[in-house]
Amino acid sequence: MNLDEAIRLRDPTRLPSRRDEDWRWTDLRGLLRTLPEPSQPLPTDAIGPGPFDGLAGEVLIVANGSGPEEIRIGEGETRTLVLRHISRGDGAHTSRLRIDVGPSARLTLLESHEGGGAGLSLLGVDLQLGADSACERLVVADMDPDAVAVVELDARLAAGAGLSQTLLTTGARRQRFETRVRHPGQGAQVRLDGVYVLRERRHADLTSSVRHEGPGGRTDQLARGMVDDQARAVFQGRIIVQEGADGTDARMAHNALILSDRAEVDARPELEIYADDVACAHGATVGALDDEVLFYMRQRGLPEGEARSLLVASFLGEVIDRVGSPEAAERMRSWLQARIGAGD
Amino acid sequence: MLSLRNLHARVGEREILKGLSLEVPAGEVHAVMGPNGAGKSTLSYVLTGRPGYEVTEGAAELDGVDLLGLEANERAAQGLFLSFQYPLEIPGVPALTFIRTALNAQRRARGEAEMSAPDFLKRARACAADLRMDFDMLKRPLNVGFSGGEKKRMEVLQMALLSPRFMILDETDSGLDIDALRIVSEGVNALRAPDRSMLVITHYQRLLDYIRPDRVHVLADGRIVASGGPEMALELEREGYDKYARAA
Numbered sequence: 001m002n003l004d005e006a007i008r009l010r011d012p013t014r015l016p017s018r019r020d021e022d023w024r025w026t027d028l029r030g031l032l033r034t035l036p037e038p039s040q041p042l043p044t045d046a047i048g049p050g051p052f053d054g055l056a057g058e059v060l061i062v063a064n065g066s067g068p069e070e071i072r073i074g075e076g077e078t079r080t081l082v083l084r085h086i087s088r089g090d091g092a093h094t095s096r097l098r099i100d101v102g103p104s105a106r107l108t109l110l111e112s113h114e115g116g117g118a119g120l121s122l123l124g125v126d127l128q129l130g131a132d133s134a135c136e137r138l139v140v141a142d143m144d145p146d147a148v149a150v151v152e153l154d155a156r157l158a159a160g161a162g163l164s165q166t167l168l169t170t171g172a173r174r175q176r177f178e179t180r181v182r183h184p185g186q187g188a189q190v191r192l193d194g195v196y197v198l199r200e201r202r203h204a205d206l207t208s209s210v211r212h213e214g215p216g217g218r219t220d221q222l223a224r225g226m227v228d229d230q231a232r233a234v235f236q237g238r239i240i241v242q243e244g245a246d247g248t249d250a251r252m253a254h255n256a257l258i259l260s261d262r263a264e265v266d267a268r269p270e271l272e273i274y275a276d277d278v279a280c281a282h283g284a285t286v287g288a289l290d291d292e293v294l295f296y297m298r299q300r301g302l303p304e305g306e307a308r309s310l311l312v313a314s315f316l317g318e319v320i321d322r323v324g325s326p327e328a329a330e331r332m333r334s335w336l337q338a339r340i341g342a343g344d
Numbered sequence: 345m346l347s348l349r350n351l352h353a354r355v356g357e358r359e360i361l362k363g364l365s366l367e368v369p370a371g372e373v374h375a376v377m378g379p380n381g382a383g384k385s386t387l388s389y390v391l392t393g394r395p396g397y398e399v400t401e402g403a404a405e406l407d408g409v410d411l412l413g414l415e416a417n418e419r420a421a422q423g424l425f426l427s428f429q430y431p432l433e434i435p436g437v438p439a440l441t442f443i444r445t446a447l448n449a450q451r452r453a454r455g456e457a458e459m460s461a462p463d464f465l466k467r468a469r470a471c472a473a474d475l476r477m478d479f480d481m482l483k484r485p486l487n488v489g490f491s492g493g494e495k496k497r498m499e500v501l502q503m504a505l506l507s508p509r510f511m512i513l514d515e516t517d518s519g520l521d522i523d524a525l526r527i528v529s530e531g532v533n534a535l536r537a538p539d540r541s542m543l544v545i546t547h548y549q550r551l552l553d554y555i556r557p558d559r560v561h562v563l564a565d566g567r568i569v570a571s572g573g574p575e576m577a578l579e580l581e582r583e584g585y586d587k588y589a590r591a592a
């Protein structure tokens with residue numbers, strides 16, 4: 001299984017399938033009998049506004065897979081990058097961007113995945129975080145309902161570095177966000193949060209693995225989402241605490257709201273611990289909105305749809321409360337609000 | 345104002361209201377007393393339109409408007425308010441946000457202009473002060489982690505801010521300490537007006553010392569089995585419901 005090769009060689013037999021343990025709930029092989037033609041180049045001048053427009057930062061565009069391949073943030077620098085992934089048409093494409101964040105540098109990465117394309121894409125970022133540097137990656141994804149997409153982050157932290165991530169997605173025909181982190185411990189900190197709002201027949205998969213390789217690291221993960229209609233969410237969170245990564249503190253929570261009988265949530269939190277003196281906690285809940293609470297709200301005068309939206313917004317909004325950049329957080333909050341209200 | 349005629353209602357397969365009739369004229373406060381399980385809370389849910397409470401016979405009107413044909417939120421917009429026996433917690437939604445959203449939803453439904461945030465805040469501060477509530481409590485998620493008595497106070501605060509026309513208080517006194525009972529009762533009395541009425545469900549005369557009812561009704565086995573003046577509450581306290589339970 002290798003998605004990158006599958007796309008490049010147009011070989012469907014290389015697509016990840018339900019037989020691959022980590023892909024059993026996001027089967028691409030069973031979905032695509034043939035691979036689409038390579039995507040046409042996309043001129044970047046006709047691209048409309050993006051979700052982070054107006055916030056200070058240098059804008060980078062990856063259009064149908066082509067865009068910058070490498071970015072360096074020098075030692076001690078503070079930068080905001082707006083990274084827009086735009087896919088149009090029915091083709092297939094891949095892209096890989098390497099970002100090097102120098103020691104003690106600060107990067108805010110405002111990333112969007114903007115729809116319009118029904119094809120297949122593999123979009124990746126390789127992130128190297130130098131000693132004592134920090135990166136906050138904030139992602140909003142509004143893809144075409146027919147898109148098939150995998151978005152990857154491979155992050156490698158040096159001692160004392162911090163990575164904070166918040167993903168917001170409305171899913172696609174089949175969509176996966178995969179985040180892999182190598183965590184050196186030694187004062188490094190990781191926050192991996194996510195929110196999905198899925199309706200109709202959309203699918204989103206939040207998969208992550210964090211490997212604690214040294215002592216004294218922290219990982220904190222909060223994923224929340226709602227599924228309605230016939231949508232399907234997948235959460236797979238794996239935290240590995242290697243031998244020697246003593247004193248690791250790792251917390252993971254996934255809470256889902258199911259708003260329809262035909263919607264589905266598959267969750268697999270996994271903690272593998274091979275070290276000592278480790279504080280690990282994981283909590284997972286999957287439930288519906290409380291009918292008694294809804295009646296109480298309606299008795300006060302709220303129409304049912306409004307009552308539901310208010311409950312969903314407050315439930316999901318707690319993830320946004322953890323975002324560090326206040327202006328981006330406000331954008332994300334209204335982005336989310338618009339998508340929650342939309343279905344009622 | 346409120347007119348109930350021969351109400352029959354069931355929850356699941358079980359009939360709980362069995363031909364209940366009651367008239368509450370405008371401006372009056374009526375108390376409803378009765379043994380546990382008689383159907384008092386059921387009556388309050390039937391009137392406010394809780395799903396699962398099915399009316400099989402009879403009529404319920406508020407100023408001539410058929411309540412039974414309306415959604416729960418439409419009934420609220422008509423001015424019907426229930427102070428819950430067991431108020432619910434709303435995680436993540438600050439009390440102020442919740443009440444303002446509810447108030448404006450009601451106003452929209454009635455074709456009135458929404459209340460601005462500053463106007464609302466001013467009123468909320470005044471109401472909280474009247475009920476001796478710490479204003480910071482209104483910034484917390486509604487009822488989450490509140491004590492039983494605090495929740496009841498919050499019910500009355502919501503009632504004051506929503507200024508309904510017809511109020512049902514389902515055991516609002518239970519869980520309140522002696523001082524709180526007085527303060528909350530004063531808050532309720534402040535809402536008495538010629539164009540407003542109340543149904544006060546309680547087990548104790550104590551509350552009725554503060555909120556003087558015009559009439560007292562005994563609800564037993566799904567029906568009003570006796571009605572009288574305020575003195576009837578005293579008699580019930582002395583003698584209990586024995587004779588009514590037998591009559592019912």
Ligand SMILES: Nc1ncnc2c1ncn2[C@@H]1O[C@H](COP(=O)(O)OP(=O)(O)OP(=O)(O)O)[C@@H](O)[C@H]1O
Pocket residue numbers: 355356358360378379380381382383384385386387429
């Ligand atoms: N959801 C339900 N399913 C089945 N039975 C119910 C349900 N709700 C209420 N009942 C029953 O209906 C009857 C009336 O209950 P209700 O809560 O109205 O009593 P009440 O008069 O308010 O009592 P209390 O004084 O204890 O508050 C009780 O026997 C109760 O068990």
Ligand SMILES: [Mg+2]
Pocket residue numbers: 384385386429514
């Ligand atoms: Mg009751």
